[in-house]
Amino acid sequence: MDLELRHLRVVCAIEEAGSLTRAAASLGTTQPALSAQLRRIEAMLGGALFDRGRSGVAATPFGELVLARARAVLPGVDGLLADTARAARHRAAPDRVRVGSVGAPLLGHLILTIRALLPGAEVTARCQYAPAPLLDDLAAERLEAAVLGDSPGQELSPPGGVELHPLVSEPVFALLPAAHPLAAREEVSLGRLVEEEWAVPRPDSDRTREYWSTALALTGRRPRTPYEAEGRQLIEIVRSGLAVSLCQATFLEVPGVVVRPLAGAPLWYRHVLGWRRDGPLAGRGGEIVRRVGADYLAACASSPVYARWRERHPRSAQLAR
CATH class of the missing domain: 3.40.190.290 (D-Maltodextrin-Binding Protein; domain 2)
Structure with a gap:
C-alpha cells in the first residue's frame, strides 16, 4: 500500500476534529472503518500518529511531524487541482x-x-x-x-x-x-x-x-x-x-x-x-x-x-x- 493524498487528508481531518467519531462523521464514514484506516496509515508510515484517550485523540510527536508535512503539501496540491480544473473549463468552453x-x-x-x-x-x-x-x-x-x-x-x-x-x-x-x-x-x-x-x-x-x-x-x-x-x-x-x-x-x-x-x-x-x-x-x-x-x-x-x-x-x- 502506497501513501496517497487521501491518507494525508484523513490524518488532518482526525487532528482537526479531535476524535475519531467526529472525524468519521465529517468524512462520511463509520468510526470502526476510520480506525481501521488509521491503523493501516500508521503501519505504512512506521509509527503511531495519535494517542487515543477518553476525551479524544492527540497527535504524538511523530504525528506532529506528519501533520506539519501534510499541511505544507496539501494547499499546494489543492491549488494545482483548482487551477488545472479552471483552465480545463475555460479551454473546453471559451464561450x-x-x-x-x-x-x-x-x-x-x-x-x-x-x-x-x-x-x-x-x-x-x-x-x-x-x-x-x-x-x-x-x-x-x-x-x-x-x-x-x-x-x-x-x-x-x-x-x-x-x-x-x-x-x-x-x-x-x-x-x-x-x-x-x-x-x-x-x-x-x-x-x-x-x-x-x-x-x-x-x-x-x-x-x-x-x-x-x-x-x-x-x-x-x-x-x-x-x-x-x-x-x-x-x-x-x-x-x-x-x-x-x-x-x-x-x-x-x-x-x-x-x-x-x-x-x-x-x-x-x-x-x-x-x-x-x-x-x-x-x-x-x-x-x-x-x-x-x-x-x-x-x-x-x-x-x-x-x-x-x-x-x-x-x-x-x-x-x-
Whole structure:
C-alpha cells in the first residue's frame, strides 16, 4: 500500500476534529472503518500518529511531524487541482470573454481581435477611469481581459494569475480650447501651459494627476486647478474656454477643442493589455499583441496631429516587442 493524498487528508481531518467519531462523521464514514484506516496509515508510515484517550485523540510527536508535512503539501496540491480544473473549463468552453478598459483607443480593437480568435465567444465590455479596479477584477476572475495604462515610474504590477503585455508608449499632448492663442502653435511649451487654469482628473488610484503634478513641478510653477473632471465633462470645460488640460496623443479632436504636442515630449503614457493566464486567451498573447498593435498604428494615422508628430519622431512611440 502506497501513501496517497487521501491518507494525508484523513490524518488532518482526525487532528482537526479531535476524535475519531467526529472525524468519521465529517468524512462520511463509520468510526470502526476510520480506525481501521488509521491503523493501516500508521503501519505504512512506521509509527503511531495519535494517542487515543477518553476525551479524544492527540497527535504524538511523530504525528506532529506528519501533520506539519501534510499541511505544507496539501494547499499546494489543492491549488494545482483548482487551477488545472479552471483552465480545463475555460479551454473546453471559451464561450464568454468579459473585457474591461480604461479610457484608451484600444477597446474596440481588442474586442474585434477576440471575436476573430474566438468566433463563438460572447464578448462583453465595461469601462473604468483607473486601471487598479480592472486589475482587481482580472485577479478575481470577474474579467478575462482588459485594456490598461500607466505612466513612467508608476508601472503596473501583475497580480497572481494575470499576464500584462505593454503595447506602446506614446507622448501626452495638450488639450486646448480651439480659440486659445496657443492653439495656433505647432507645439506648446509645458512652461507656458502651466500659466493657464487647468481641468484635471480627480486624485485616485489611476495616479494620472500625481504624474502630471510631478512633471509640472519641474517648471517651477504650480498650476491653478479649479476644475476636477474626467471624460466628457473635462472636454466640455476645455471646450468652453475655461481651462486647458492634457490628453493621450491618439485623442481625436472634436469641434471646439484642439490637440497640440508638448515641446520636448516631457510626459508619456503607456498602453498595456492584460488577460488571465488560465483564461480563454491563454497562449494567444503574441497574436493579440500583433493584431491590436496593427490596429493601433491605423488609429494613429487617423489622428492628424499625432501622425505628423510621429513623422517628425520616427524612433519614438514604437510598438513593444
